Amino acid sequence: MEATRGRPRRLTAVVAASGALVAGAIAVVAANPAHAAACESIEYAVVNDWGGGHQVTVSLTTGTEGVDGWTLSFDLPDGAAVQSAWNVDWSQTGPAFTGSDVGWNAAVAAGQSRELFGMIVSGGAVQPESFTLNGVECGDEGEEPSETPTEDPGPVDAGLVQVASGSTPTAGTVGPDGAIWIANRTGTVQVLGDDGLSDPVLDISDETTTEGERGLLGIAFDPSFEHFYISYTDLNGDTAIEEFAVQGGQIQLDTRRTVLTQEQPFSNHNGGHIAFGPDGMLYIGLGDGGGSFDPNDNAQDLGTLLGKLLRIDPSGAEPYAIPPDNPFVGDPDARGEIWAYGLRNPWRFSWDAATGDLYIGDVGQNEREEIDFAPASSTGGENYGWARMEGTLPVSGQEPADHRPPWFEFDHSEGACSVTGGFVYRGSAIPELQGAYVFSDFCLGIVRAREIEGGTVGDEVEFSGRIGVGSIVSFVEGPDGELYVLSLGGAILRLDPL
Numbered sequence: 011m012e013a014t015r016g017r018p019r020r021l022t023a024v025v026a027a028s029g030a031l032v033a034g035a036i037a038v039v040a041a042n043p044a045h046a047a048a049c050e051s052i053e054y055a056v057v058n059d060w061g062g063g064h065q066v067t068v069s070l071t072t073g074t075e076g077v078d079g080w081t082l083s084f085d086l087p088d089g090a091a092v093q094s095a096w097n098v099d100w101s102q103t104g105p106a107f108t109g110s111d112v113g114w115n116a117a118v119a120a121g122q123s124r125e126l127f128g129m130i131v132s133g134g135a136v137q138p139e140s141f142t143l144n145g146v147e148c149g150d151e152g153e154e155p156s157e158t159p160t161e162d163p164g165p166v167d168a169g170l171v172q173v174a175s176g177s178t179p180t181a182g183t184v185g186p187d188g189a190i191w192i193a194n195r196t197g198t199v200q201v202l203g204d205d206g207l208s209d210p211v212l213d214i215s216d217e218t219t220t221e222g223e224r225g226l227l228g229i230a231f232d233p234s235f236e237h238f239y240i241s242y243t244d245l246n247g248d249t250a251i252e253e254f255a256v257q258g259g260q261i262q263l264d265t266r267r268t269v270l271t272q273e274q275p276f277s278n279h280n281g282g283h284i285a286f287g288p289d290g291m292l293y294i295g296l297g298d299g300g301g302s303f304d305p306n307d308n309a310q311d312l313g314t315l316l317g318k319l320l321r322i323d324p325s326g327a328e329p330y331a332i333p334p335d336n337p338f339v340g341d342p343d344a345r346g347e348i349w350a351y352g353l354r355n356p357w358r359f360s361w362d363a364a365t366g367d368l369y370i371g372d373v374g375q376n377e378r379e380e381i382d383f384a385p386a387s388s389t390g391g392e393n394y395g396w397a398r399m400e401g402t403l404p405v406s407g408q409e410p411a412d413h414r415p416p417w418f419e420f421d422h423s424e425g426a427c428s429v430t431g432g433f434v435y436r437g438s439a440i441p442e443l444q445g446a447y448v449f450s451d452f453c454l455g456i457v458r459a460r461e462i463e464g465g466t467v468g469d470e471v472e473f474s475g476r477i478g479v480g481s482i483v484s485f486v487e488g489p490d491g492e493l494y495v496l497s498l499g500g501a502i503l504r505l506d507p508l
Contacts, residue, residue: 169475182486195225222277276300295356304397312344337391358431371431379429383417427453437491455480
């Protein structure tokens, strides 16, 4: 929604909750408080408490237009500090923080809700109370505020609802009988039920380490649910893909076998996501091996599996078969397992359940986060450019002639640091979200979505409810197409209609 301009406004905040406000005083003031005449009283009500990641949503309950151009200020006690925030630029003077340049979501029209801002706080036990905002809306020279543009469809009425709490959830998949299975970074796997998470059904915590970006990073079932696969870094820090037989919905521990291993030279950029594609093959995402700017040029080297999306048939041979239609089969200078290359750290990939199109969230270096794309008709072989390119930005050397530019990219100006790939929404609970690509960024910690228009990226989707939880590390698509959100801090949430 484009912010309304030319009408200065003023807001002051009043703490309505009883007791001390842990985060100190909060004030919300318009950028230009002039022309206080002809003002209409309005009330802003907080529709949820500060959630994980300190996210706030405000709803305009009276008034005719809304207020934008806000500046926010507050104090944090106990040496706490704001690490990053979404759509806010922070400055600090002592314990006082001031946020400016609040983004598009700061404008609130009558009867609508908007995310006010979200932040990640380090140090101290900071959990502000809920509060109510009261203020005035002012027009120029006594004019009445204009009406909200009729072409604005408003936000999607959806938000996050917590359904369970884990230890360090990193990945999830649909298992037998439609149950959601959850992997924890520390090495355990649990099943999500009506009463929360089960006791661990698998525990390899003594065989993995969580140093750097390591741990249990991916899980998958084959299409028949006869085998269960895990992707983790072993005690040497190397990637291991292993298989277990499944009978009666239970993992058969004595059938464990190693499918694939890959040496990892550094503790970061391990990738680790695994998933079966619409073709029944197992796809494996591996990062470039770590280090800044891919020092070994792994992502462009077809002789290594690092920096690649792999495609194998784990049931076709021992330990696996390479599908004969993989793009580099028969090339003596390339590994046949490679499906796509030029990836820095593919952190979650998925296929549109309706079209079969592939979306890959690839973590950037310092400038850009990107979502890469391949249509369902692709025969593989895409080069997504790293480390010659970071998104559409040149990094080193010449842009490859076969570079496939990102489907969507975003920079770090709002505090982003690490994209988390998601899914094209194909559920039925939120019709307004149908066909939009849902994703996140680990540092921003909010659910984002982009419309898809003819296969290309469309407008940003707004949400009316709480969409922030902090440290979003993965999405899970349920058997009904509804989406679950995993926060590394422990929260397991579902994107629900309001």
